[in-house]
Amino acid sequence: MVLPDLQRLKSIFSRDIPISCKMSKASKQRRNEKRKAQRLAKKNNNHQRVPQPNIRPAPFDRSQLRYSWSFSRNLGPGLVNAFNTCFLNAVLCCLTYTAPLTQYLLTDNHKKNCTIHGFCGLCAMSEHVNKCFTTAKSLMRFSAISPNYFTSNLKKISSNLLLGRQEDAHEFFMFLLDAFTKSYTPLNSKLTPQEEDAGLVHTIFGGKLQSQVTCNNCKANSNSYDRFLDLSVQINGEKSIQNALSRFIEADTIDGYNCDACKQKVRAYKQMTANEVPHNLVIHLKRFEYDMYSNGMRKIHKSVKFPETLDMAPYISKEKKVQAAEYKLYAVLVHAGSSCDAGHYFAYVKNPQGGWLLINDETVHPVSINEVLSQRAYMLFYEQSSFITKSSNNCKPKQDNEIKRPLDFKLPEPAHAKKCLKREHEKEDEEEVVPVTAKKVKFDEMEYAIATEPEAWVVRPAGMPYRSLLGNQSPRTYSNAMGHISQWTIGTV
Ligand SMILES: [Zn+2]
Numbered sequence: 001m002v003l004p005d006l007q008r009l010k011s012i013f014s015r016d017i018p019i020s021c022k023m024s025k026a027s028k029q030r031r032n033e034k035r036k037a038q039r040l041a042k043k044n045n046n047h048q049r050v051p052q053p054n055i056r057p058a059p060f061d062r063s064q065l066r067y068s069w070s071f072s073r074n075l076g077p078g079l080v081n082a083f084n085t086c087f088l089n090a091v092l093c094c095l096t097y098t099a100p101l102t103q104y105l106l107t108d109n110h111k112k113n114c115t116i117h118g119f120c121g122l123c124a125m126s127e128h129v130n131k132c133f134t135t136a137k138s139l140m141r142f143s144a145i146s147p148n149y150f151t152s153n154l155k156k157i158s159s160n161l162l163l164g165r166q167e168d169a170h171e172f173f174m175f176l177l178d179a180f181t182k183s184y185t186p187l188n189s190k191l192t193p194q195e196e197d198a199g200l201v202h203t204i205f206g207g208k209l210q211s212q213v214t215c216n217n218c219k220a221n222s223n224s225y226d227r228f229l230d231l232s233v234q235i236n237g238e239k240s241i242q243n244a245l246s247r248f249i250e251a252d253t254i255d256g257y258n259c260d261a262c263k264q265k266v267r268a269y270k271q272m273t274a275n276e277v278p279h280n281l282v283i284h285l286k287r288f289e290y291d292m293y294s295n296g297m298r299k300i301h302k303s304v305k306f307p308e309t310l311d312m313a314p315y316i317s318k319e320k321k322v323q324a325a326e327y328k329l330y331a332v333l334v335h336a337g338s339s340c341d342a343g344h345y346f347a348y349v350k351n352p353q354g355g356w357l358l359i360n361d362e363t364v365h366p367v368s369i370n371e372v373l374s375q376r377a378y379m380l381f382y383e384q385s386s387f388i389t390k391s392s393n394n395c396k397p398k399q400d401n402e403i404k405r406p407l408d409f410k411l412p413e414p415a416h417a418k419k420c421l422k423r424e425h426e427k428e429d430e431e432e433v434v435p436v437t438a439k440k441v442k443f444d445e446m447e448y449a450i451a452t453e454p455e456a457w458v459v460r461p462a463g464m465p466y467r468s469l470l471g472n473q474s475p476r477t478y479s480n481a482m483g484h485i486s487q488w489t490i491g492t493v
């Protein structure tokens with residue numbers, strides 16, 4: 001048999017099938033681009049991804065989300081404070097106890113299909129939730145894991161972040177959600193609003209705001225819409241989160257509005273309402289504001305009450321005819337301290353068993369709901385529990401596509417878990433509190449006590465002194481970290 005000459009074959013193809021020839025040229029170009037990017041990625045310490053031109057992300061399959069916990073857990077690990085990274089720890093805690101996000105990531109479905117070479121926000125979060133829930137270490141009391149896959153990649157999350165500097169937790173939360181979105185965005189491309197809405201992040205946290213302008217003359221309405229991942233509300237002068245939300249939807253008067261309907265220059269009213277509410281609602285309380293006297297940021301310390309069950313119906317656009325949109329609180333992020341670039345962050349989270357935990361960097365304590373509700377919250381995390389419209393009048397949680405099926409991930413072996421939990425229970429009574437010698441200080445016109453020996457904060461049953469690596473703290477935070485003041489020996493300065 002005579003083998004055809006390669007050159008001859010090439011010329012036949014180029015002559016007879018010109019379209020295929022053009023396509024092969026394009027794919028060759030793509031292949032070259034891919035190789036070039038891979039070479040560049042290698043050169044740039046592997047923080048590039050393989051380009052996938054023209055490949056758009058498929059809409060996220062919502063049936064993969066489970067909104068209620070499929071496993072039980074009463075205690076999770078704390079997080080090591082690397083270097084003033086309490087802002088990061090507190091945000092990670094709130095996200096870790098967000099059931100649909102964590103349970104989706106525990107299935108490893110993202111990781112298996114991830115095309116990113118180098119840092120990927122969702123892969124990092126997958127690793128984090130796996131460490132928090134599927135390792136044997138996660139069951140042990142006093143265990144703390146290091147979220148180094150985030151701390152060592154802060155610049156990949158946002159170039160504005162700097163390790164060692166106290167960052168704003170809310171800002172970091174938004175950067176992190178953006179990093180998660182980038183995990184399914186094609187390289188050198190931007191998702192369209194529709195593609196973003198169909199992605200994981202917006203499926204869980206995404207809602208839509210309606211801005212409605214009503215003409216006072218002809219009563220015609222003009223609507224525009226904006227998507228949101230959280231609601232930022234003013235708290236100055238507001239006693240409760242419901243008051244702050246009422247102010248959020250308060251109508252503003254516009255004088256000299258050119259009405260398209262009646263063609264008159266008239267007075268109009270502009271009102272912002274929630275047109276679509278997300279399954280997981282994040283409310284950011286604007287505690288930091290610009291102070292013109294000091295030419296810097298000022299913190300609003302006031303207490304703003306928030307309920308365990310929040311009805312969002314009064315803040316939803318009237319056209320939606322929503323009778324009740326009930327949300328249950330599941331995480332609270334707190335900032336303690338005097339200013340936005342100092343102080344300390346910690347989080348209260350509801351565990352899969354429904355009990356509340358205070359996660360303050362490495363330390364994790366069960367707490368009462370009353371303690372949670374008495375906090376001066378900076379961010380509130382609510383999950384939708386029921387949604388009733390006037391037309392349907394039926395009570396069903398929105399988007400609840402929960403499918404009962406076995407877990408795709410493995411929790412620690414029951415025998416081991418039992419052993420760990422038993423040890424945990426046994427240790428409870430043994431815990432020793434050592435008196436702390438402290439001195440009184442005045443801060444923010446209030447008196448606080450500061451321990452003179454930070455090593456003696458808490459002593460583990462094994463006799464090992466336990467010292468938290470809490471960040472740059474205000475005296476208030478510092479004293480908060482050392483347990484109840486009644487256990488201290490207060491001396492004079
Ligand atoms: Zn990934």
Ligand SMILES: [Zn+2]
Pocket residue numbers: 215216217218219220259260261262263264266
């Ligand atoms: Zn008009």
